[in-house]
Amino acid sequence: MSAKKRGPGRPPKSKNKKPSAAAVHTVPQHFWAQVGAILLAVVTAIITVGLFGVGGVLPVKLAAWTRWLVGWTAFAVPLIFAVQIIQGFRQPEDRVPAVIWVTTILFFALLSGTFQLSLSDPKSLAVAQTGRGGGTVGWIVADGMLRFVNVPLAILISVVLMLILFLFIFSISPKAVLDALRDFVGRESDEEASNRKVAKALSDQDKIKVGGLGKGEIAKEPVEKPGKKGLLARRRAKPVEAEDDDKDATAKAERNLEVRTAGGIEKADTRDVVAVINNSNWQFPAVDLLTESKREADPGDMKMRAQQIEETLSEFGVGGNVRKANVGPRVTQYCLEPQRGVPLSKITSLHDELARNMQVESLRIEAPIPGQPYVGIEIPNKRPASVSLRSILESKEWAKNRSQLAFAVGLNVIGDPIVLDLASLPHLLIAGTTGSGKSVMMNALIMSMLFRNTPDDLKFVLVDPKGNEMSSYVDMPHLVAPVISGTTGDEMHKLVKTLLWVTEEMDRRYQVFRDKGGIKKLSDFHRRFPSEKMPRLVVIIDEYTDIIDSLKSSEREAVTGAVQRIAQKGRAAGIHEVIMMQAPRAKYIQGPLKANIPAGFAFMVRSKMESQQIINQSGAEMLMGQGDMLMITAKLKKPRRVQSAYVDDDEVSQTVTELKLQSPAQYDETLLARLSDDSPVGGGVAIGGGGAGDDKYHQAVQIAVETGKISTSFLQRRLGIGFSRAGRIIDEMEQNGIIGPQNGSRPREVLVSSLDELGEE
Template structure:
């Protein structure tokens, strides 16, 4: 009996132990569920901005419990959903383990908890999956660490790799190099994915081949379709030439013939589009020359020209500038020309409202187009975005930064007094008076220490502030506010500005609108790295001028080598654009065209100076005032009109200097030195502010400069003559150095979107403009006029032979003449100079051959 009771007691004890073990397992599983949930919440709410907060000293952590105000403010700024504890956990898991791949750790713990709850043990499949995860995490973090060290993707957070990934990458890179390490980790990751997920490699290979075959078939189909379309177009054009027009074509011809009969003064003429008016003009010009012969064809018309012009030149109706140059030539030479267009037709063809019987000589510049009457309405604020959010700096942030600043300066034995705060949209200025005996240089050297203490991207110390006996420290706001273009142009300061060329650059640190006058600068140099806001700043400058000026007051010359940044302004061609007859495009993208346009601007400058000199005026402001008052109406030498300002914008100077440095630099220097008085102003922008781009002579003639974020202090000194731009924040944060000021002003550039620019351009384009863009003088025409004035009595005996040889080959160089004519270098150079003076070839073009202006020997015979 005793044995029986003893056995039953042992069984009961074993059962109790089993129940206790089961309860412990279940409790552990529930604990794993809770831990996995908390880890998951902490990891998915990880924020990079919490890194500065969690690096608190032990005293600050104790301050969270004791109620320290600064510690509590720091804790409140944590963005993690689990507060400062969650920020600590997520930071150390991501940075000290496998990186972002560690997001799978909560799922593994959850599966462990599920196994313990259901099976009271961790199953083999679960252990196998955990092992696979560890291997995959090692390979993935190592691959990310290699990418981080190669710096292929910038910026690339180190949290993608973690400490383990960076260490593995470091070891393997030392053994196999960067590329070898990348290949090992990449192949390992692909292998892990294939075998870990049990992918069918055969199907994967076949699927990849199928994708390539499908793309190849689509490309072949598209090629065949394009080929068939081209054949159809060729056949249709051939049928039209042979007279086999369709009924639709016949209708078009009848409509065209009815338009041919319209007179310039006919009311129906005004209803035609600009292109139809241009075609009608060409038909009438052709009929005036030979009414019995049909000059006008479907695409082009040929006009005969006198000996000063190229013979048999075909004028495309789409090339408006060529037509205008021809008409201007005919107007100038109407008394001598026998085969050119009748001057009455030229006058009637131009819709400018002027007195045809007036014998008064016209202006040498293209101001006569402004005699046309247009109804122009400037763009309104309704074209701009209105719903930009304005974020104000909190009082708590201002107090915290002020306290940290005071404490940090005291650690370096710098006592401050009268601390004041000026909050701005992006940065806040903390202004104070240092105690007696404190050197300013000592404060200036603390910028890096203060930036680390304030956890700021970069701070700027102004010691001292010009005009004050104080020191200013600019600290970025944790939540910067965007400065919209609307908020600047809608201010009273901009609307009531009496400046000649007001630029709405943005807002200062105090939040006030900053308006600068380009006419007083008088030229502007802009530099900043890629992504710093330079192109947006140029758009802001152009838009602010469009909002203030009328088409007869301002013209733009835009050079955009990047071909994509400023192309939308071509819509303003007949309102605000100036162009050269030597160049086809309104927006200049080719470096050679840029050289031609800049040379045309130099000629425009010289013509304007001639006009001002003849009437005894010193600058464009005085001249326009005299024209407005009518005090120049008595001048019989020419007809005086309001002279518009011309702003030349070059978006990427470095690219132009790389391809044609000497040819670009010479006209830029001439314009920068002299063009201010006649209303021509330059805006140069570059993303590479090096001394071989911004040369010393260019820099000396551009006293007004804007520096965006640059890479180094050297670049900052190149653009501003001082450091500071390297510590800017980007996204439109700039330093503006005005002429005659010792220190630059910090401004947050106003933001204008591409959609807003397009709406402004569309608004202007939809209004009636002038019949053509503002025409700059032609450099080619100028050379031909010089050739007419050239004395041919002292030409070299080989002049004619050399000229014919050059025109036949369309190539000119001194070495070629030496070879072909068997003469010395000095004589060959003299012959080339004579050909240049005669207008046969262009000026010296650096290492490139000279341009040959004459295309036929008949032109050359005319000057012999």
């Protein structure tokens, strides 16, 4: 039978058939670590049984060998191993870190040594090897210590070292132990007992009651006991001038505490009674945790470079002389003085010819250098210098800038340290391709502020769509909420809730400023009320474009609206935002947002258009990456080139670990409750609610027209809504030209006389 022919145009079948891929068996993640923990549990059980002389030959011999090795410590081995097994399953990767195992072994050795020192003859090896005292290991430790000190001192040293190792293993600070002992032994003063009773009474109430003070009385605050956690923290109650106003003051305070919940029920906000951690003895991390700059720049033959520049320009009829050269960390700036009558545009048009003759990949012309009669021609160094974060934090520029929101940027083209103040920027856009250095810049910004602020002074909101850029900051005491990691539906839902909470916190702060007598900004509030805590808040959003693209339309509107509101009004309230992205395009950086964020860091980008979105001109597309950036602020008319400060992941981890050893995470309880709630985004308020799309908006307009006056508190009382929602309605009415701007503490002016002017029915 003839073989079947294949149709025209079809290739012949291959005679060599590929063998099918062998089936692959995979095991779950961390499988072997869990198996190891189970095997350790089995060995622990065998040793425990053998210590009592039962279980057969193997348990008895294994227990005997353990007694020979560590003596009486063998009876503590099962307990310590059991604790380590439990801790192992609680770790993120189901395994105990190697440093904990090393510390545990040292603890065993010191415990064995202590048991050996308790014997009448601690130097007897024969007695130790019978299983008494500390065994062989204990004899080695005891013999080594007795060579330098006597028995009592050796026991004291062993006990102290064991205590330190114990605290390290279980992440307990020595100060916390001392505070606990002091609280246990010390007697409560009358004032402290009164505070404790007040705290208990307030925690049992369903709603906070404010007011009720007689004329001339001052509300007393509970005094926090240093080092004691979970104490009462309350804002100072405003004194009431007359008894007749008590009820009105109480009603007003209760209205100001209203928030909208999922069920639409108004109830009191419990932020006035929050368990807080005392940070009065906070220790800032040491600069020694950071590495020093070890490599200096090598610009090459500068005389030859200067000659090449002059010869290249003369070939095209442009005369000029290189007067000086500034050696920077990444580039050397050659200062060219052109001849009279030579237009700067003619020099900048020779960019490509200069780069070809100089045989460099990248070259930048700054014409002119701000404040100088020169044209700057920036040529890459033969070997760049390393710019460490430590070198900036140890500079005079850092010492001069005392702002709490100061941060290290890097070195400019002449090698001077650059330090900026986020409070004066007041927001920041950062853009750059992968590997350009924007994530390192983010770490430098956060780390700079950690070296100068306690958790009471500064809080961060961190958004990490990649899930790995901000992992080092997880559970850091300076966080207001857990790091939002990834772009899953749940994480994006948390993002929307968090940003809406930030806008509500901003509105709440402005209300506090008004109630305190017309305070204009946070620094004035801290100056007048230094004992009241209101930390600055920095919102850092990475990969902003990816977030916007991954959100649903309603959530996208909520996020962009919240980001825009923070940019518009956050500065005076002490709230600042840093937005980072790879592809800065007009659809992501819209007009209102761009107008309110004048500061930008442009690392290497892909096109001139992307560069213009950040620094308002081209140039960033010609940068060299790895920290090479152009920055612009409201005070700078032209971008400045900077080599950003470098801080590696190990330095970040070590510094954050130092902070975690002082305190656990100090999250905002109200925000945590909102994030854990399954209610609609915004706590029951529709996304974008509070504006023209709010069902209460038209009622608010009608009230304004009928009464001829309007204010946030008045709107709260008439419509029965929360402060944040009323504030958003007021803002929308102002934008629509219905009411005038804020006029101190007086109601706003209504600009329309009838609904007919608005086209209302």
